[in-house]
Amino acid sequence: MNVYEQIVAEIKTASNIIITSHKSPDGDSVGSSLGLLHFIEKLGKTATVCHPDPAPSFLDWLDTSSFLIMTEQGEAVEAAFATADLVFCLDYNGTNRVGYDMQVLLEGLTCKTIMIDHHLAPEDFPTITLSETSVSSTAELIVELIEQSGNINLLDQKIGTPLYLGILTDTGSFRFPSTSPRTHEILAKLLTAGVAHHLVHELLSDNNTESRLRLQGYAMCEKLEVMEDYMVAIISLSKEELAKYNYQKGDTDSLANQALSIKGMKAAIVFTERDGIMKISFRSKGQENPVNVLAAENFNGGGHANASGGMSELSVTETLAKIKDLVPKYFSAN
Template identity: 80%
Template sequence: MNIYKQIEAEIQSASNIVITAHKSADGDSIGSSLGLLYFIEKLGKKATICHPDKAPDFLYWLDTSSIILMEESPKAVTSLFEEADLIFCLDYNATNRVGPEMQVLLEEATCKKIMIDHHLNPEDFPEIIVSEPTVSSTSELIVELIEQSGHLNLLDEKIGTPLYLGILTDTGSFRFNSVKPRTHEVLAKLLNSGVEHHLIHEKLSDNNTESRLRLQGFAMSEKLEILYDYNVAIISLSKEELAKYNYKKGDTDSLANLVLSIKGIKAAIVFTERDGIMKISFRSKGAENPVNMLAKENFNGGGHANASGGMSDLSVTETLEKLKEVIPNYFSKA
């Protein structure tokens, strides 16, 4: 029995299924969660999505009413975890990625857990693990689950739309080197299922607010610093600067990729002051310019070779100074 058939058998035998994803939801965690939920429902079973916190506003053109948030309804989420006989862990590889409150529930849950993820170095807390770091996204793996379990006939527009979104966002609109021939084969299956890809691009891209664009303009014109010796660009934004432009969750998500589009830049780092810490986004181009070890070894983070995250409990100025100090250790001189 292949692992996807095994997962389907677990779905069929479960009565109370909970689907989880990482804190600070992105397009892939939302997309894979909803795609899996709709697939499970097509199998005639019921499931509930429990996420740690709210997704960015620009993803709310999707119907996210089925997602219960730990930050808003902790009692309901706690009850669902206690009743669960199967928990899916999507798009994360360690229990601490779901935030401290949900981490306790996840680690105390005695039911079977299934990880479906594409990040490096997964922890071994689940009983069943699908870990494919070379695959573009967890959403792509959900399509594999649907097909390899023998249910491609169930794939329709409702299931496929969030999965297309997940692949789209986690590949930087198909520009990252995680996109393989198989990725395009999967995309073709989604289009054949009725997914209207042009509408997804429009809904994702054409929903900027004035304050978001003004914040991005300020960041690019006033806060961009380029280390020309290494062709690395950095943007730092304090809590006061974010507040000035009425910051909403997700407003700075595209900044690193925007900076990376500057001719000659091989890595972009954007960090923002939120919740008392600096949240850092690392992006880079090419296998010769990985950023995951920079994030892991210096900023309590990690992720993919060209797309990672981290954090710092230093001040804005101190974090910027630390970045400038360690960057020469990870990038060769131009």
């Protein structure tokens, strides 16, 4: 029995299944959660999705109404964990990625847990681990689970649409190096199953609010700094600047990729002041410009070589100065 068949066997014998994912959800965490949920339902079982916090507004077109959110429905989440006999850990490699309150629940479990993830250095807390760091996304791994367990006949539009979203967003619309020939084979399977890929692109891209566009315009026009000797772009946004443009979760998610699109740019670093800390996104191009080490060694973060996150408890000004001081240590001069 391979690991995929083993996972399906656990689903079929479980009575109370929970699907969890990381804090600050994105297209892959939400998409893989929904795709797995609908697959479990096709197997004749039920599951409860428990996320630490709500999905960003640009994913409102997805049906996440059944999700239990820790920050909003803590007692319901605790009750679900209390009766769980199987818990999925999607799109994260360590228990600290789910926020403190859910981390306590997760680490207190006595039932079986299954990690499905593609991030580097997975922790060994799960009972079963499906970790493939070379794969584009957790959503791609869910498709592999469906196929390699012998259940490809169950793949349909309802399962496939959120999984297509997850692959789309975590590959940067299929432009990141993690997009492999196998990724495209899986995309073909999703299209064959009825996924309307053009609608996913439209729903994801053509739903900007006026305030979101104005914030992004302000960031690119007034806050973009380029360290030309190293071709690294930096954008910083204070809580006052975010408030001025009625910031909503997800409004700044594309800024790093926009800055990285400047001709010749090696890396882009964007940080925003939220919840009393600086939340930092790192993006880069090429194997010679990894950002995960920079994030891990200096900002309590990490992730993929070309896409990582971190945080700083310093002020906006101090964080900006620290980043500028570190750039020459991690990127070669032109």
